Amino acid sequence: MRRTALFDVHQRLGATFTGFAGWEMPLRYGSDVGEHHAVRQSAGLFDLGHMGQIAVGGPDAAAFLDYALVGRLSAVKPGRAKYTMLCHTTGGVLDDLVVYRLTDQEFLVVANAANAPVVRAMLGEHSGGFAVTVEVVDRALIAVQGPDAVKIVGEHPDLKYYAIKPAEVAGRDVLLARTGYTGEDGFEIYCGNQDAPAIWAFLQDKGAQPAGLACRDTLRLEAGMPLYGHELSIHTTPFDAGLGRIVALDKGDFVGGEALRACTPTRELVGLRATGRRSPRAGYVVVDADTGETLGEVTSGAPSPTLGHPIALAYVTKNLDSRHLAVDVRGKREAVEIVPLPFYQRPR
The missing domain is CATH 3.30.1360.120 (Probable tRNA modification gtpase trme; domain 1)
Structure with a gap:
């Protein structure tokens, strides 16, 4: 390794x-x-x-990133950063990224470690016709x-x-x-x-x-922050994850734009607070506590050291706030409730 x-x-x-x-x-x-x-x-x-660092530079760097990513990177001023995503043509997320604009023509794209090779390859694939260079930074x-x-x-x-x-x-x-x-x-x-x-x-x-x-x-x-492979994947869109605000649908043609414009999510990412002591974990099923009907699945979960009780993120059918919910923890239904995200917010 x-x-x-x-x-x-x-x-x-x-x-x-x-x-x-x-x-x-x-x-x-x-x-x-x-x-x-x-x-x-x-x-x-x-x-x-271990994070992937990719330098994108050249006269067309801003226009290229506008096309390759879901955000409007041309609007980012030098010295600033933007959270964005690289999506497949299907609208599924290939990685979530932080992009720094260093100068007018220089950007630094920071990718998750597991996805860095894919991000580098896809940026290279999309760069045809643009006056840009795409290089891995060690x-x-x-x-x-x-x-x-x-x-x-x-x-x-x-x-x-x-x-x-x-x-x-x-x-x-x-x-x-x-x-x-x-x-x-x-x-x-x-x-x-x-x-x-x-x-x-x-x-x-x-x-x-x-x-x-x-x-x-x-x-x-x-902090309610998504992790690729849990809350984000090629099978989820930014809208599923409640991150539609980072998608600039009005910026013209971009990779995944057609699919994202047609997207109508049927599920949503929510925060769950367990009322007991057992923690929901990734892959556990969210059910209707009264009927046992399957309503979703936990993507991440753990005891919260700061809050003192178990918390989880889960994809569930939209608009479940009024339902009595539970998570199937090894065959036993543990009561949970939907709570606002983030679970924790630092004092200002």
């Missing part, structure tokens, strides 16, 4: 490793729950070097997330949420972004592989606690 530039650091810290999308990644360093609380209460430190990525992130990384009052700029961290040149996947304020730091260990050590010395993939999943679940 592939290893990030920080693999040796994780070994020295005693990390438990897991295979993830072909990468050997730290699952945890000690306690999942302890790392989760560190992010919510102070700051966590994540190695995201670079480390470190995230600092939590209420103490600004104190640890440093004050950057000019760097707003979903923005990026060149900066220095630990005396190294980086791209510093105000983005994240935990529901907390924080930064994502794009840096040279050779600089990653020194930057990690600097951030850890300043108080950021190393955190693994296990707590990253419970953090994003509490």
Whole structure:
């Protein structure tokens, strides 16, 4: 399996490793729950070097991304970022992405690790007729997330949420972004592989606690953020996931546009709160608590360390708010209720 530039650091810290999308990644360093609380209460430190980074540049870069992705990337100003998706011609989601506009003609597309080869291939396939280059970038990525992130990384009052700029961290040149996947304020730091260990050590010395993939999943679940392979797949559209707002249907021709314009979702992604102690898990069936009728399926679920009760995301038939719902947990119906998303929102 592939290893990030920080693999040796994780070994020295005693990390438990897991295979993830072909990468050997730290699952945890000690306690999942302890790392989760560190992010919510102070700051966590994540190695995201497994994420795919793809540089798109050239005179037609903005027009090309308008065509290839569902959002209007030409409207993004240099130094800003946009959450968007790459869809199949059927309207199904191939990956959800964060795209940074670095200059008028330079963009950075950040893809999920498992989908990075597909995103690179599809962008290359769609680039015919456009004056663009599409290239994979080999670079480390470190995230600092939590209420103490600004104190640890440093004050950057000019760097707003979903923005990026060149900066220095630990005396190294980086791209510093105000983005994240935990529901907390924080930064994502794009840096040279050779600089990653020194930057990690600097951030850890300043108080950021190393955190693994296990707590990253419970953090994003509490924040109601979708995970590809769970809430998103080629069998779901942005509208199914409640993310139709990111689709610019009025921008002209784009990949998947025809299918998305004709889309009429019959299901919706909802948040579920379990009233008992047993957690709904991915693949568990959502049923009518009175009749047993199948109404949907859980996509992600876990005990919430922050809230103190089990939570889940699930696709269900639309407009079920008035139904008594349950999840079939190993043959026993556990009562759940639909609640607003996100489950957790950081104090402002």
